[in-house]
Amino acid sequence: MTQIDSTPGGAARAAADTEPYLVVDDLTVKFPTADGLVQAVSNLSYSVALGQTLGIVGESGSGKSVSSMAVLGLHDARTARITGSITVGGTEVVGLRDEKMRSMRGNTVAMIFQDALAALHPFYRVGAQLAEAYKVHHPSASKRDARRRAIEMLDRVGIPEPQSRVDDFPHQFSGGMRQRVMIAMGLINDPSLLIADEPTTALDVTVQAQILDLLQDLQREFNSAIIMITHDLGVIAEMADDVLVMYSGRAVEYGACREILGHPEMPYTWGLLSSVPDVHSDTDARMIPIPGTPPSLLNPPPGCAFEPRCAHKDKVAGDLCATKLPDMRPGGRGEGHLKRCHLADPDAVYKQEVLPEIAPQLVEEPR
Structure with a gap:
């Protein structure tokens, strides 16, 4: 199973069912601009084992592609400020010489x-x-x-x-x-690690299904680790073993695919699920979009980045959401499910308030 830990050094120390092939540990990527320093990725940690697929989801600008490009060493070292650790097959990528990186890129x-x-x-x-x-x-x-x-x-x-x-x-x-x-x-x-950056976005659904089947067949043949970057939760449901949800350059929820799609505990993840049309609902039913826009990465807020758009911040005492960044903590359903949220009982809020709106036919079913 893919492992993730939000603390520096945590990903490298985390125990896994199989030895991770890719380990991203406390990765931060910043870009100097005329307007200031863009904090594209902040303190991101995760790992992926051979034969496993990690799905990374989030809105545009959440840091999905930037973090993955760092794995391949595709950022210009003269402008990008990269800290943390990325090891691919035991080789440290951050700070690696260009000729060595070129020997890995496209091969490993x-x-x-x-x-x-x-x-x-x-x-x-x-x-x-x-x-x-x-x-x-x-x-x-x-x-x-x-x-x-x-x-x-x-x-x-x-x-x-x-x-x-x-x-x-x-x-x-x-x-x-x-x-x-x-x-x-x-x-x-x-290659032992394949990163697919929204490979089916511009394709019709029939071709999408063929491409996903092809990737799964090739993964079984080569036993490669796959990172699937997408905004399409249908693709994630089809492909991923584990899911990493990113928002404003940070990990906000992680867990097994079944857990994330069935028992999400972060309001941002609820918003992503609410934005997906329900095939069981009335044809006139409307999708529920996430209000507002993501914060500027030039001046990220001191607290939870999702707080200005969150419909459930009133359930947290005081101004904790606006002033304190929540840690990635274990969810209420056991080890392996992590969420970045101040809500005391997000699972209860999800079942009582969110689920009846996005999938009412599931409310009465055993969970």
Whole structure:
């Protein structure tokens, strides 16, 4: 099971059912700008084991992609201020020399980017780009071997007639096929860790399902660890073993997927679930959006970042929510479920006030 701990050094010390392959420990990422210092990620800790999938969810600007780009060393060291620790297969990434990081990127750890058309070079054939990704990490391989590997991976991800499509340009592929090419590029060197940054956002639901099935099949084949970054809780329900909810650059809730979707204990997570249409409800039923907007990361509030938008802050005595940042503490349902909230009994509030609005058909069912 994926482990997470909000305290410095906690993720590295946390006991796990299997040895974690990726350990992110007290990660903070800041960007100097003309307006001030943007605190994009603050004190983030989590870990992922081989064969496991961690889903990271949250609104745009919550720090999902920024934290994952730090794992691949994609931030410009001249501008980004990164502290904390990131170890991939036992190798410390933060502060790693560029040449060593390049040897890991695409080989040990790879990323599937959200916009495949932007990520692929428009002037080079797909096969040439795949072959280049292979030869970078296999310098002794011949051009013929690299091309053969490119065709093999295109076939593996379900591209029809890969022997001919390998010579096509990216614009000659549909959106779903381009995303399959990106998956092939990510997996061409059999990485142990794969980060998928909203890989199904621009695809129709049928192609989405095919891509998710493909990722699951490839994970079983290669036993890779996967981080799935998305705002789609349906994708999380399909893919993730564990879920990390991020808001304003911080982890606000973590737990097993079943726990997070069935027994959430953070009001922000309730808001995400309320924003998802209920297939069992009346066709005229409206989704319940989260009011307001996330706070500025230039000047984050001293207390709970979600406090200005929270409909349940009146249940906490005084101005605790506005003045004190809550710690990541165990939830009421046992070990492994952590939440960042001052509510004394969030599970009761969820069952009595939130659940009847978002899924009334579940209120009377055993939980």
